[in-house]
Amino acid sequence: MVDREKYNILFDVESPSDIREFDTKQLKLLCAEIREYMVDVVSEVGGHFGGGLGTVELTVALHKVFNTPEDSIVWDTGHQAYPHKIITGRRDKLNTIRQFKGLSGFLKRSESEYDDFGAGHATTSISAAVGIAEGAKQLGIDRSVVAVIGDGAMTGGMAYEAMNNAGVQQSNVIVVLNDNQMSIAPNVWQISNYFTEIIAHPEYNKFKGAIWELTGKLDNFGDRLRKVAGRLNTGIKSIVTPGMLFEALGFRYFGPVNGHNIKKLVELFEHIKPLTGPILVHVYTEKGKGYKPAEDDAPRFHGVAPFDKITGETVKNKNTAASYTEIFGKALLKIAKENSKVVGITAAMPDGTGLKYLQEEFPERYYDVGIAEEHAVTFAAGLATKGIVPVVSIYSTFLQRAYDQIFHDVSLQNLHVVFALDRAGLVGADGPTHHGVFDLTFLRMLPKMVIMAPKDEAELRNMLYTATEYKEGPIALRYPRGSALGVEVKENFEILPIGKGEILREGKDIAILAVGNMVRFASEAAEQLATVGIFAEVVNMRFVKPIDKKLLDKVSEKFEKIITVEENSIVGGFGSGVLEYFADKGYRNNILRLGLPDSYVEHGTQDQLYKMLKIDADGIVESVKRFLSK
Numbered sequence: 292m293v294d295r296e297k298y299n300i301l302f303d304v305e306s307p308s309d310i311r312e313f314d315t316k317q318l319k320l321l322c323a324e325i326r327e328y329m330v331d332v333v334s335e336v337g338g339h340f341g342g343g344l345g346t347v348e349l350t351v352a353l354h355k356v357f358n359t360p361e362d363s364i365v366w367d368t369g370h371q372a373y374p375h376k377i378i379t380g381r382r383d384k385l386n387t388i389r390q391f392k393g394l395s396g397f398l399k400r401s402e403s404e405y406d407d408f409g410a411g412h413a414t415t416s417i418s419a420a421v422g423i424a425e426g427a428k429q430l431g432i433d434r435s436v437v438a439v440i441g442d443g444a445m446t447g448g449m450a451y452e453a454m455n456n457a458g459v460q461q462s463n464v465i466v467v468l469n470d471n472q473m474s475i476a477p478n479v480w481q482i483s484n485y486f487t488e489i490i491a492h493p494e495y496n497k498f499k500g501a502i503w504e505l506t507g508k509l510d511n512f513g514d515r516l517r518k519v520a521g522r523l524n525t526g527i528k529s530i531v532t533p534g535m536l537f538e539a540l541g542f543r544y545f546g547p548v549n550g551h552n553i554k555k556l557v558e559l560f561e562h563i564k565p566l567t568g569p570i571l572v573h574v575y576t577e578k579g580k581g582y583k584p585a586e587d588d589a590p591r592f593h594g595v596a597p598f599d600k601i602t603g604e605t606v607k608n609k610n611t612a613a614s615y616t617e618i619f620g621k622a623l624l625k626i627a628k629e630n631s632k633v634v635g636i637t638a639a640m641p642d643g644t645g646l647k648y649l650q651e652e653f654p655e656r657y658y659d660v661g662i663a664e665e666h667a668v669t670f671a672a673g674l675a676t677k678g679i680v681p682v683v684s685i686y687s688t689f690l691q692r693a694y695d696q697i698f699h700d701v702s703l704q705n706l707h708v709v710f711a712l713d714r715a716g717l718v719g720a721d722g723p724t725h726h727g728v729f730d731l732t733f734l735r736m737l738p739k740m741v742i743m744a745p746k747d748e749a750e751l752r753n754m755l756y757t758a759t760e761y762k763e764g765p766i767a768l769r770y771p772r773g774s775a776l777g778v779e780v781k782e783n784f785e786i787l788p789i790g791k792g793e794i795l796r797e798g799k800d801i802a803i804l805a806v807g808n809m810v811r812f813a814s815e816a817a818e819q820l821a822t823v824g825i826f827a828e829v830v831n832m833r834f835v836k837p838i839d840k841k842l843l844d845k846v847s848e849k850f851e852k853i854i855t856v857e858e859n860s861i862v863g864g865f866g867s868g869v870l871e872y873f874a875d876k877g878y879r880n881n882i883l884r885l886g887l888p889d890s891y892v893e894h895g896t897q898d899q900l901y902k903m904l905k906i907d908a909d910g911i912v913e914s915v916k917r918f919l920s921k
């Protein structure tokens with residue numbers, strides 16, 4: 292419970308207009324109280340944490356100087372926007388964040404007029420801000436537009452596409468580069484080495500005073516700075532102007548500045564506000580700022596389960612079964628030990644994908660490409676042309692970024708790339724931006740793509756092994772977020788026959804064809820149904836493509852009524868594949884498809900969502916009974 296009494300100023304702020312007249316002392320106090328409030332609330336309910344602690348001053352300064360919501364702030368990704376939520380009228384609901392029917396963990400236009408643009412996936416903010424700025428230009432509206440983007444998100448190519456475009460058309464957009472040198476893991480942004488070199492350079496430090504004096508005045512900053520640079524040795528010209536990279540893209544560069552100095556930030560934004568054309572403000576912040584355990588372990592505190600406020604220790608989860616991610620990561624390491632051709636690729640998620648095990652043991656066979664899913668896939672395709680076996684491990688939702696690369700660079704050239712799709716299905720608290728519920732659909736339409744979904748961790752291991760040994764082209768496996776089932780796992784791997792399912796339970800009244808995570812619910816449903824005299828056959832299809840035609844022929848002959856269950860959109864997924872086959876064959880069975888609706892599913896726990904969508908065991912039982920009674 293939050294003790295409101297201990298706060299002096301936080302509860303006076305209902306919207307950004309309440310802080311516009313604050314002096315520096317009040318702003319500092321507000322920043323301290325926002326941090327304290329974040330610790331109070333997130334320690335109880337969990338959520339994204341370190342990023343937000345790092346943006347407190349930035350958030351307060353932006354809302355003080357800019358006239359939000361008329362002016363726009365576009366937050367990249369959105370996990371660092373808790374301070375923004377707190378001062379834009381959502382303070383008292385912060386304790387509902389990421390919970391069923393509660394606040395979204397990211398930015399959401401329908402949630403607040405201060406959320407100018409929805410977010411969740413990285414590296415969209417500059418493009419969106421340029422669009423908002425050009426939109427205002429089209430309508431003749433005078434409006435400041437600010438994009439706040441992290442250095443992690445700057446590893447994504449779209450940031451440069453957007454900056455190039457803004458530079459060409461001289462859009463009125465202010466890009467704030469929130470540089471904390473962290474992605475979720477330590478960032479792999481090569482450009483940050485460039486800044487580090489400049490800032491550490493003795494010549495830069497010698498002239499820093501002059502540069503700062505100029506930044507203080509700010510008018511004609513670029514020109515004057517170049518004059519100062521001109522007086523220096525020609526050889527170090529480039530290192531004295533850290534912004535040259537951005538200036539080459541048509542941006543005026545300001546910085547770097549200390550992103551925790553609220554006074555300086557306010558002054559800087561006040562100077563910049565009236566300027567036109569694209570501007571980049573480079574701000575250094577610290578992820579986890581102000582809460583020691585988060586400062587010390589930024590990756591763990593990027594997003595956290597409830598924790599002890601004093602120690603920072605996570606409140607222990609009772610479920611002890613290993614996660615699918617861990618099983619995958621360890622299996623990949625074992626395979627890599629046996630097969631020297633196998634390498635792993637992650638797009639900035641070494642922990643989230645379990646690739647950290649490979650990283651630790653074979654750093655030279657592990658690639659973190661940054662938040663660059665498109666590049667990850669084409670890079671893998673290049674490796675595959677040379678007989679390397681790349682395992683690209685990307686969350687299902689983020690792989691959507693790389694669809695053309697999967698088609699054009701991998702599938703069309705029929706290259707042996709292994710796609711390991713973690714977080715496939717409903718992911719829970721992260722909600723609709725992160726649910727991985729389209730991969731069966733978007734992969735299934737690609738010719739020759741093999742798509743597998745394991746029913747448990749033992750099958751996951753065998754599928755991964757099968758995928759690395761399969762030489763004939765692209766092959767994907769998708770598995771859910773969270774704990775595996777805790778089944779026994781054999782030490783040695785087994786190759787699974789491609790395109791073959793298995794009958795798990797014989798029945799006579801109805802067939803339930805399930806894939807992946809839904810197999811367990813189908814089995815549980817069959818148990819329940821048996822107690823009321825309904826005998827369902829349960830089939831673990833294993834492969835969505837190629838689909839097991841012989842098995843479908845048998846099922847069609849034996850049962851009049853068939854149910855398909857999948858944790859994927861009902862549109863174009865596994866069930867659709869079954870329907871297509873039956874239609875092509877002229878089979879006349881009654882088929883009912885269960886899966887995710889043709890609409891976006893909100894956030895909540897996975898169990899809440901399974902129940903709501905009636906794809907858990909009880910939901911399947913209900914559907915079977917209704918279907919049979921028709």
Ligand SMILES: Cc1ncc(C[n+]2csc(CCOP(=O)(O)OP(=O)(O)O)c2C)c(N)n1
Nearest residue numbers: 342411412413441442443444473474475639
């Ligand atoms: C396209 C995409 N890939 C991966 C992610 C997962 N992800 C969420 S936040 C994050 C790191 C972002 O780092 P940065 O932009 O520097 O922000 P910070 O957390 O440091 O404030 C990553 C990789 C994502 N949200 N979107």
